[in-house]
Amino acid sequence: MENKLVLAAQTIKNAKSIVAFTGAGISVESGIPPFRGEGGIWNTYDPIVLDLDYFFSHYTQSWEAIKSIFYDFLKDKKPNDAHHVLAKWEANSRLDAIITQNIDNLHKEAGSHNVIEFHGNAQRLSCTDCGQLFEASSWIFTEKAPYCSKCDGRLKPDFVFFGENIPHQAFLDSQKSALTCDVMLIIGASGEVSPANRIPDLAKTNGATIIEINPGETIYSHSITDISLKGPAGKVLSDIDLALRELELV
Ligand code: NAD
Numbered sequence: 364m365e366n367k368l369v370l371a372a373q374t375i376k377n378a379k380s381i382v383a384f385t386g387a388g389i390s391v392e393s394g395i396p397p398f399r400g401e402g403g404i405w406n407t408y409d410p411i412v413l414d415l416d417y418f419f420s421h422y423t424q425s426w427e428a429i430k431s432i433f434y435d436f437l438k439d440k441k442p443n444d445a446h447h448v449l450a451k452w453e454a455n456s457r458l459d460a461i462i463t464q465n466i467d468n469l470h471k472e473a474g475s476h477n478v479i480e481f482h483g484n485a486q487r488l489s490c491t492d493c494g495q496l497f498e499a500s501s502w503i504f505t506e507k508a509p510y511c512s513k514c515d516g517r518l519k520p521d522f523v524f525f526g527e528n529i530p531h532q533a534f535l536d537s538q539k540s541a542l543t544c545d546v547m548l549i550i551g552a553s554g555e556v557s558p559a560n561r562i563p564d565l566a567k568t569n570g571a572t573i574i575e576i577n578p579g580e581t582i583y584s585h586s587i588t589d590i591s592l593k594g595p596a597g598k599v600l601s602d603i604d605l606a607l608r609e610l611e612l613v
Pocket residue numbers: 385386387388389390391392395396397398399400464465466467468482550551552553554555556559576577578579580581594595596597
């Protein structure tokens with residue numbers, strides 16, 4: 364691990380353009396469970412609540428589940444060391460962009476600006492009739508199910524449900540970033556969610572070095588990964604940051 368850490372730090376130091384691709388695992392140390400695996404949300408809830416047809420046909424019931432799965436869990440959660448290190452690297456012009464599958468807003472809360480939200484963001488609600496966007500704040504908890512104040516249409520969290528298209532601009536921006544970076548960090552992403560999982564493949568095909576940070580094995584570990592760092596994201600990224608600072612002193 365020590366040697367791999369130094370190798371990762373050297374690769375990052377010499378890179379021209381670095382992009383991070385993040386999944387639910389980066390927020391685990393903030394206390395937000397992933398969907399799958401141990402302690403995963405789908406062990407407790409039925410994924411049907413994120414099916415668009417079910418959402419419209421069982422509007423009030425869906426909102427009840429969505430509130431407890433997303434808004435109760437996400438409430439008061441704070442960015443962890445992993446989010447902070449990435450924000451610092453962007454501020455130091457070391458990191459160009461973050462492509463995140465997460466909807467928890469923690470990258471932005473940590474201070475990152477160039478965040479491509481591949482699956483949207485739970486902080487916003489959108490009216491399914493007129494398209495008006497609303498900030499999701501405490502008022503959604505006082506209503507059984509929220510309705511648009513402009514047209515009385517039904518409001519949906521502004522993140523991607525099963526079967527929905529990826530937001531067009533986010534899709535284009537992700538592809539562009541993947542095709543221009545020479546190092547991609549894959550952090551806390553299982554690679555099981557499509558089409559997001561194809562973004563790192565694009566980077567690899569274009570010659571980027573792939574550094575994976577994850578305590579477990581993923582579909583990337585033995586396919587496109589060049590340097591695999593096993594461990595929780597906050598710890599591993601802090602260690603790389605320290606190694607980088609030591610390298611820069613030399
Ligand atoms: P995922 O692809 O996001 O995989 C989670 C990965 O995180 C696994 O590979 C696991 O080994 C890894 N992991 C666990 N603890 C970690 C840690 N401390 N540090 C680094 N990695 C760690 O798969 P999913 O959970 O099934 O999620 C499916 C989709 O739903 C994804 O798009 C995901 O981003 C989204 N989701 C988002 C949130 C959030 O916004 N925080 C939460 C749950 C799911």
